[in-house]
Structure formats: structure tokens, C-alpha cells
Amino acid sequence: MTSDTIPIREGEGLDVHRLEQYLKANIEEIPNKPLEISQFSAGKSNLTYQLKAGNWEAVLRRPPMGPVAPKAHDMEREYKVLQEIHPFFNQAPKPFIYSDKELLGAPFFIMERKKGLVIDDSLTIPDGDSTYDVGQRISQLMVNTLVQLHAINYQKTKLKDMTRPAGFMQRQVDGWISRYHRSKTDEINGIDELTNWLESHLPHSEKTTIIHYDFKLNNSMFNQQLTRLIGVFDWEMSTVGDPLADLGVALSYWHEKNDSDLLKRGLGEESVTTKPGFFTREEFIQAYALKSGTDVSQIHYYLTFAYFKLAVICQQIYYRWKRGQTKDERFSNLNLYVNNLIQHAVKTSRRKL
Incomplete structure (x- = not known):
């Protein structure tokens, strides 16, 4: 299956050291392994990143770089919405933690990493199907x-x-x-x-x-x-x-x-x-x-x-x-x-x- 992540695009990098320290101080499940970050290629608005430390994986979501439209890209609100919806609708990723802009220069939250197929402009038909x-x-x-x-x-x-x-x-x-x-x-x-x-x-x-x-x-x-x-x-x-x-x-x-x-x-x-x-x-x-x-x-x-x-x-x-x-x-x-x-x-x- 083709990877859904890419190397981080120019100008959209994260401070790996600060993020790693923050995660290991706030999320107990993370093993004592180096943090690896890649970027999800899809999407034209908010930025999403894959986080990996050993066998632990999660997704970080933050606003785009630079100034944004008023009331747009509200990470805290999206985090709270997921907290309320996930118990009733497990297709919504489980949110783990939210942080304000002090750490990475913008608010962000960490959520569950789901794995499967995202369909957009191509489709692979399973064997036996039409x-x-x-x-x-x-x-x-x-x-x-x-x-x-x-x-x-x-x-x-x-x-x-x-x-x-x-x-x-x-x-x-x-x-x-x-x-x-x-x-x-x-x-x-x-x-x-x-x-x-x-x-x-x-x-x-x-x-x-x-x-x-x-x-x-x-x-x-x-x-x-x-x-x-x-x-x-x-x-x-x-x-x-x-x-x-x-x-x-x-x-x-x-x-x-x-x-x-x-x-x-x-x-x-x-x-x-x-x-x-x-x-x-x-x-x-x-x-x-x-x-x-x-x-x-x-x-x-x-x-x-x-x-x-x-x-x-x-x-x-x-x-x-x-x-x-x-x-x-x-x-x-x-x-x-x-x-x-x-x-x-x-x-x-x-x-x-």
C-alpha cells in the first residue's frame, strides 16, 4: 500500500526536541524511544503529522503556517468536539491532549492514529469484486x-x-x-x-x-x-x-x-x-x-x-x-x-x- 505520509514540506517543520519532551512528560503510553515525525500529504488547510516513537503512533494537527482567517483553524474547539463525539461515534479519532501556542508557535492537539484506506482519485478493487x-x-x-x-x-x-x-x-x-x-x-x-x-x-x-x-x-x-x-x-x-x-x-x-x-x-x-x-x-x-x-x-x-x-x-x-x-x-x-x-x-x- 502506498504511504500516506511524506517528508516534511519546506517551512512546515516542527521543533522535534521540544515536542518529544512535552509528549513524554504528558502521555504515559509513549516508550522511551526517539520521536520520528513525517507529514500527511493530503489536505490543503490544517497541517497534520504522523508521530512515531517505537511502536507508539499518533497524529498531530495544527493550523497552517502564517496568519489565518479570524475564527478559523480553532484547534482547541476541534479537540473539544472530538472529546464529545468520539464516545458516540468511534469513526471519529480519539483525542489525547491539547496544547496552546507556546510550545510549537501555534495551538495543536494529538489524536489517535487510524490505519486503513483513504480514497480520493484512485481506487484499487479487492479481489473478487467489481x-x-x-x-x-x-x-x-x-x-x-x-x-x-x-x-x-x-x-x-x-x-x-x-x-x-x-x-x-x-x-x-x-x-x-x-x-x-x-x-x-x-x-x-x-x-x-x-x-x-x-x-x-x-x-x-x-x-x-x-x-x-x-x-x-x-x-x-x-x-x-x-x-x-x-x-x-x-x-x-x-x-x-x-x-x-x-x-x-x-x-x-x-x-x-x-x-x-x-x-x-x-x-x-x-x-x-x-x-x-x-x-x-x-x-x-x-x-x-x-x-x-x-x-x-x-x-x-x-x-x-x-x-x-x-x-x-x-x-x-x-x-x-x-x-x-x-x-x-x-x-x-x-x-x-x-x-x-x-x-x-x-x-x-x-x-x-
């Missing part, structure tokens, strides 16, 4: 896992005190529009039409649940046989809110064969969800509705908003690259993807699925 059958199975596992998360009674967790479910969608729409304007670099046709439509067509939320809010294949981990979904990562955006907003985000990452090339590929390879057997977005919606009993008649709005939200996330990353706050050349053409997402969101707002 691409179609695996696509069907993975699609249903993604639906089932999202329904499972939304079924958790958040009133039994401290999330009821950490979040503000009332007025969730209004705050989301206002907040993401503000984030866009704060990180704006280029003039994009259709942006005013889109933001005005989002503000004037705000739906009434029927349910309130725990939501992941960045649920997608490459934030998920499967066992080797692709029969179980064993891990869900990147809980930074998780909160209590409208489950259809979570479904919309999942669908915004779920590409179909007939989507435009830039939408399907982003700025990388085409997603495996375009292969035979994987649900279409409409099939994903109907499978979710059947499994959860949720009214999905307004999903058209939530998908439009999700494309806009994804565009803003990419715009914030591109803004940091444009200002020289990150040197990662993967981000140099993100403005093209931002524009395409905005155009797609405009088209989505004009028609129902």
Missing part, C-alpha cells in the same frame, strides 16, 4: 455514516453548550459571504447574483443535529476490503446545525461523470465518484432520505450554498498564497477553481435537481 459493486458499497457506506452521525442525540453531549443551533443557516450565509469579501482577490461574474439569492431564499430548518460539515471521501477511511468505513477526519467545522447543510456539503464534493472538467478534477485528478457504480448526487440524496426519514425537498438550496462555501474556503487559501503567507504551489491556480465553483453555484441556484 468496480460497480465497490462503487455501490462505498456510496451506501458514506450515506449510512452521515445518517449515523446525524442520529446522535447532541443533548447528551457538551455540544449543547458549545453551539448555537438557533438561526444556524442565517449565520452561515451571512458569515460565509463576509469571509468571501474579506479574502476577495479577483472580480468574479455572478457573485452578487449568487449572494443575493442565498440571502433571499433562506430555508426554514426542520431538524437540528450534530454535523461534520466537511464530509467527503478523502476525509473518510475504509478497511482494506472496502466493506466498512472506519474513520472520519477533519472535524474543524463540526457543530450542531441543519443536517441538510451537511448533506449539501457532502454532495458538493460528490462529482458525476457529466460535470465540467474543472469541477470534477478541482486542480487534481478526477474523483472516483465518477466511476461506474458510484451513486449520482440524486441517488445519494434519495438514499439519505430513505435511511434518515428526512424531508429533502429543499436540498437544491443547500447544495447551492455548499458550492459557494467551498469556493470561499478555496478563496481563503488562495488569498494566503497570493499574499505570500504560504509557499505551497498547489494553491497557485486555486482562483480558477473558485471561479468555476461560483459559476456552478449560480447555475445550481437557477434550477432544481
Whole structure:
């Protein structure tokens, strides 16, 4: 199996000596062996590192280098969210310890290291299976896992005190529009039409649940046989809110064969969800509705908003690259993807699925 880690990228190193001293003083399970650090290659926002000392392994998660957007990359909040969700949803990694910015120059937390397959733009079919059958199975596992998360009674967790479910969608729409304007670099046709439509067509939320809010294949981990979904990562955006907003985000990452090339590929390879057997977005919606009993008649709005939200996330990353706050050349053409997402969101707002 191909390694999911790489040597640490230039400018993203950690102080190994200070970290090793801190870990050995605060985590009893670590053996008296040298600390080895490598970096996970996936992800364009927060930085994640594999930590190894003898047979002990864990994951360190911290914000990107340089200035970050207000309220973004809140490591302490993500750590506390994982503390509350993990007992009810073991696909969420178990969090071990949180530290403020004094040690490494930024807040970080340490969590469980899960091992399995993360699927993104390639798929190895297990012996005896077909691409179609695996696509069907993975699609249903993604639906089932999202329904499972939304079924958790958040009133039994401290999330009821950490979040503000009332007025969730209004705050989301206002907040993401503000984030866009704060990180704006280029003039994009259709942006005013889109933001005005989002503000004037705000739906009434029927349910309130725990939501992941960045649920997608490459934030998920499967066992080797692709029969179980064993891990869900990147809980930074998780909160209590409208489950259809979570479904919309999942669908915004779920590409179909007939989507435009830039939408399907982003700025990388085409997603495996375009292969035979994987649900279409409409099939994903109907499978979710059947499994959860949720009214999905307004999903058209939530998908439009999700494309806009994804565009803003990419715009914030591109803004940091444009200002020289990150040197990662993967981000140099993100403005093209931002524009395409905005155009797609405009088209989505004009028609129902």
C-alpha cells in the first residue's frame, strides 16, 4: 500500500526536541524511544503529522503556517468536539491532549492514529469484486455514516453548550459571504447574483443535529476490503446545525461523470465518484432520505450554498498564497477553481435537481 505520509514540506517543520519532551512528560503510553515525525500529504488547510516513537503512533494537527482567517483553524474547539463525539461515534479519532501556542508557535492537539484506506482519485478493487459493486458499497457506506452521525442525540453531549443551533443557516450565509469579501482577490461574474439569492431564499430548518460539515471521501477511511468505513477526519467545522447543510456539503464534493472538467478534477485528478457504480448526487440524496426519514425537498438550496462555501474556503487559501503567507504551489491556480465553483453555484441556484 502506498504511504500516506511524506517528508516534511519546506517551512512546515516542527521543533522535534521540544515536542518529544512535552509528549513524554504528558502521555504515559509513549516508550522511551526517539520521536520520528513525517507529514500527511493530503489536505490543503490544517497541517497534520504522523508521530512515531517505537511502536507508539499518533497524529498531530495544527493550523497552517502564517496568519489565518479570524475564527478559523480553532484547534482547541476541534479537540473539544472530538472529546464529545468520539464516545458516540468511534469513526471519529480519539483525542489525547491539547496544547496552546507556546510550545510549537501555534495551538495543536494529538489524536489517535487510524490505519486503513483513504480514497480520493484512485481506487484499487479487492479481489473478487467489481468496480460497480465497490462503487455501490462505498456510496451506501458514506450515506449510512452521515445518517449515523446525524442520529446522535447532541443533548447528551457538551455540544449543547458549545453551539448555537438557533438561526444556524442565517449565520452561515451571512458569515460565509463576509469571509468571501474579506479574502476577495479577483472580480468574479455572478457573485452578487449568487449572494443575493442565498440571502433571499433562506430555508426554514426542520431538524437540528450534530454535523461534520466537511464530509467527503478523502476525509473518510475504509478497511482494506472496502466493506466498512472506519474513520472520519477533519472535524474543524463540526457543530450542531441543519443536517441538510451537511448533506449539501457532502454532495458538493460528490462529482458525476457529466460535470465540467474543472469541477470534477478541482486542480487534481478526477474523483472516483465518477466511476461506474458510484451513486449520482440524486441517488445519494434519495438514499439519505430513505435511511434518515428526512424531508429533502429543499436540498437544491443547500447544495447551492455548499458550492459557494467551498469556493470561499478555496478563496481563503488562495488569498494566503497570493499574499505570500504560504509557499505551497498547489494553491497557485486555486482562483480558477473558485471561479468555476461560483459559476456552478449560480447555475445550481437557477434550477432544481
